[in-house]
Amino acid sequence: MSESLTEFKHSQPLSLGVELELQLLSQRDYDLTRGATDLLGSMKYDGRFGEIKLEITESMIEVSTLARTTADGIASDLEGLRQTLVSQCAQNNIAICGGGTHPFHSWPERRICPSERFDAFYDRYGYLAKQFTVFGQHIHVGCTSADQAIWLTQALGPYVPIFIALSAASPFVDGVDTFFQSARLNAVSAFPLSGQCPELNDWADFVEHFSFLKSCGIVTSIKDLYWDIRPKPEFGTVEIRVCDTPLTVGLATALAALAQCLSRFLLRTRPEFNTRQQLYVARYNKFQACRYGFDAMLSDPVRRQQIPLKEVLVELLDLISEDAEELGCTAWLDQIKDAVDNKTSDANWLRGRHAIHKGLNDVVRESAQRFANMFNMAAEDEKR
Amino acid sequence: MLSEGILLARSGWEAIQERLFFLPPFPDQLDSLALFSLLLVIGLLVGEWLRAHLGWPKVIGYVLAGTLFGPSFLGWISIEALAQIRPVADAALGLLMLEIGRRLNLRWLFHNKDLLRATFGDIALSFLFIFFFAYLVVGLTPAWAAAAAAVTMASAPAVVLITVEEASAQGQVTERIILHTALGSAAAFIVFAIVLGVVHAENSHDWLNAVVHPLWVGIGAQAIAWLIARLALLVANLLPKKSLAQVFTLVATALLAVGVARMLAVPVFLTLFMMGAMLALIDTNKSLSYTNLPDGHWLLAIILFVVVGASLPWQDFTWLVAAQALGLLVVRALAKIAAQAWAGGNLPLVKRLLVGVGIQPLSATAVFMAYELAGLYPEIGRSALTLPLFAAAIMDLAGPALCRLALVRAGETKKGSNGGIV
Structure with missing residues (x-):
């Protein structure tokens, strides 16, 4: 075993865990505010729904659910964490919301959280660390063995654009419409070790690859690998890292359900795939999904043609319906089907609200209301 | 010479x-325009020099410039010139009061009841500690001891706002300093009106006025603030959010509030503070919430502090008064820090104590209130109010430094924010 690469912890097959990075906002103008350390310091919370912890800058907070076997379990944890945070933030005069980027914050204003790890990160990456004030959802899927984790990491690779399109919630950066559905991943791709997992056959291959990178002085721990999908040995999981944090915990759960059903389908059917060929088109497909969302055109390196992402997604939802039924995820996948049919992504919702308000402060305010489940009530109040 | x-x-x-x-x-x-420019340049130069060379808050420089060039020392700013420039200082303080009112989120108090307790603790302890010190130790009459307490009990909104802006401070300590300063100032204005009535009754035995005057002040300020805040929102709703036209609307309606308050003899600063608080409370559509005051109001603030510095009565300095003023400041500091330590809510104790330190400033509102009272009762007021005026004089120099210290120690300031006008 390579040094600083922990042993792969075997976990319950297809168990789930979700991490969400959330935005801390000023109640006054809905710009990002510094408050994570004080928020955590003043919090009365017993950890019953999972962890609440600091992220790289003071304007972010991260929540992670407990390991659960069902999507319903994840939904219940996320709802508990959401309620806890909304109430604790209100006590500190802070609002909180999802979304992949803050639409108009000024990154030089961001403050790195006090911690040795974050200081080292800032020291290493300079301004990229502050620009990394973007907000993502990570989904963990439990694997029974290290080899299975490596296999699943590669097998999930071609579906990265699907997760990007479904979760896209970052159309605005620096106060302007980027024309992207998910602009968040552009901030991630600035890091030298971002991208795709290379072609690996098994855990031994991965250990060898990691040792190689380590001996070249490129990595010190697995946390240095910013791959779109990576194995997480200490949890015994495969971690999907490309999703924007959705505006609601409902969609976050639906994405976790999709990951669980898809993983079951892949492990059950063990389809053939060619990682080397996929790697040639991976960046292009990722760009398409980030830029166009549901309207992306994906490149298929096997059939050597372009296919609309929507078509791939509809086909996939059909393919995994049996797995969804087995796992009790049908209702969650129906939510995704509705979103695909009506093209109702969070990015489109944000653009729609911007078209109404002509200002981004109100867009963020309403995002916070959505996160707090207060959006409809607030909209009715305004009408009155 | x-x-x-x-x-x-x-x-x-x-x-x-x-x-x-x-x-x-x-x-x-x-000429008043020339005087305005000179005060601005002098204040700026001294403030920037102190900031660059000693790392002091710029506000101290502005006050020092006023003190040095004012009637107490060099006399380049005469008493007549001070009277001439006073409306500009009033406008500056008025706009800062409006701004601190706009930053007051009353809903926060409903979500965090500890804050209510801390606010009441701060107001009650500050008033009582100062009152008993002035009455028992200094030997003022109860009415004038109460006046001294009313004038000095609250923190200084202008100093706090400028220090927070200058340091680009953000965080829980900053938020709480602003909240307690805003609420404490509002309470001080009300207590001041009541005390004014009591002083009046004691001097003229006219109890009708003693009772009705505070009501006139409190209800009048609230009514004017509500009406003009409604008007501001009505106009703002017709304009694009954050537009220049909305900025003008904000300033114009604030000036309207000043005019109406003056016409009805209602305290201008209380009215503007309440207007700001009303705007924050009733603007559910956020029509005007994201619209900031023009940057020019920071320039007016420089004039304000130069005028405050020049108004400080250093010519009346005696060691006894200085010792009494220091004593007053010590009991005031104890009251504020104790209130935060005892009832400061869910923050760690160290941060609660820092909130207590951050609300120590005492400045323009106190000085202007003291002069208002002294103007009404010139034969008694001047001597009785020397104590709070001296306390303000000391705190005008120490207050901004204490507020900044609290923000820095809390780790809520932007590192390396040097140079430039706030």
């Missing part, structure tokens, strides 16, 4: 005037 120079210039001027018909009479007073 300055007067000799002026005399010489006058005689020379008058000699030429006989030949040059277009020359106006020798200008005895500096």
Whole structure:
């Protein structure tokens, strides 16, 4: 075993865990505010729904659910964490919301959280660390063995654009419409070790690859690998890292359900795939999904043609319906089907609200209301 | 030496005037615009120098400039010039009061009841500690001891706002300093009105006025604030959010509030503070919430602190008064820190204590309140109010530094924010 690469912890097959990075906002103008350390310091919370912890800058907070076997379990944890945070933030005069980027914050204003790890990160990456004030959802899927984790990491690779399109919630950066559905991943791709997992056959291959990178002085721990999908040995999981944090915990759960059903389908059917060929088109497909969302055109390196992402997604939802039924995820996948049919992504919702308000402060305010489940009530109040 | 120079210039001027018909009479007073510019430049220079060389908050520099060039020392800013520039200082303080009112989120108090307790603790302990100190130790009459307490009990909104902006501070300590400063100031205005009534009754035995005046002040300020805040929102709703037109609307309605308050003899600063608080409370559509005051109001704030510095009564300095003022500040500091330590809510104790330190400033509102009272009762007021005025004089220099210290220690300031006007 390579040094600083922990042993792969075997976990319950297809168990789930979700991490969400959330935005801390000023109640006054809905710009990002510094408050994570004080928020955590003043919090009365017993950890019953999972962890609440600091992220790289003071304007972010991260929540992670407990390991659960069902999507319903994840939904219940996320709802508990959401309620806890909304109430604790209100006590500190802070609002909180999802979304992949803050639409108009000024990154030089961001403050790195006090911690040795974050200081080292800032020291290493300079301004990229502050620009990394973007907000993502990570989904963990439990694997029974290290080899299975490596296999699943590669097998999930071609579906990265699907997760990007479904979760896209970052159309605005620096106060302007980027024309992207998910602009968040552009901030991630600035890091030298971002991208795709290379072609690996098994855990031994991965250990060898990691040792190689380590001996070249490129990595010190697995946390240095910013791959779109990576194995997480200490949890015994495969971690999907490309999703924007959705505006609601409902969609976050639906994405976790999709990951669980898809993983079951892949492990059950063990389809053939060619990682080397996929790697040639991976960046292009990722760009398409980030830029166009549901309207992306994906490149298929096997059939050597372009296919609309929507078509791939509809086909996939059909393919995994049996797995969804087995796992009790049908209702969650129906939510995704509705979103695909009506093209109702969070990015489109944000653009729609911007078209109404002509200002981004109100867009963020309403995002916070959505996160707090207060959006409809607030909209009715305004009408009155 | 300055007067000799002026005399010489006058005689020379008058000699030429006989030949040059277009020359106006020798200008005895500096034009108000020229005075405004000079005060601005002097304040800026001293403030920037202290900031750059000693790392002090710029506000201290502005106050020092006023003190140095004011009637107490060099006399370059005369008492007449001070009266001339006073409306600009009033406007500056008024706009800062409006701004601190706008930053008051009353809903926060409903979500965090500890804050209510801390606010009441701060207001009650500050008033009582100062009152008993002034009454028992200094020996003022109960009415004038209460007046001294009313004038000095609250923190200084202008100093706090400028220090927070200058340091780009953000965080829980900053938020709580602003909240307690805003609420404490509002309470001080109300207590001041009540005390004014009591002082009046004690001097003239007219209890009707003693009762009705505070009501007039409180209800009047609230009514004007509500009406004009509604008007501001009505107009703002017709305009694009954050537009220049909305900025003008905000300033124009604030000036309207000043005018109406003056017409009805209601305290201008209380009215503007309440207008700001109303705007924050009733603007559910956020029509005007994201619209900031023009940057120019920071320039007005420099004039404000130069005027405050020049208004401080250093000519009345005695060691006894200085010791009494220091004593007052010590009991006031104890009251504020104790209130935060005892009832400061869910923050760790160290941060609660820092909130207590951050709300120590005492400045413009206190000085202006004291002069208002002294103006009403010149025969008694001046001597009785020397104590709070001296306390303000000391705190005008120490207050901004304490507020900044609290923000820095809390780790809520932007590192390396040097140079430039706030």
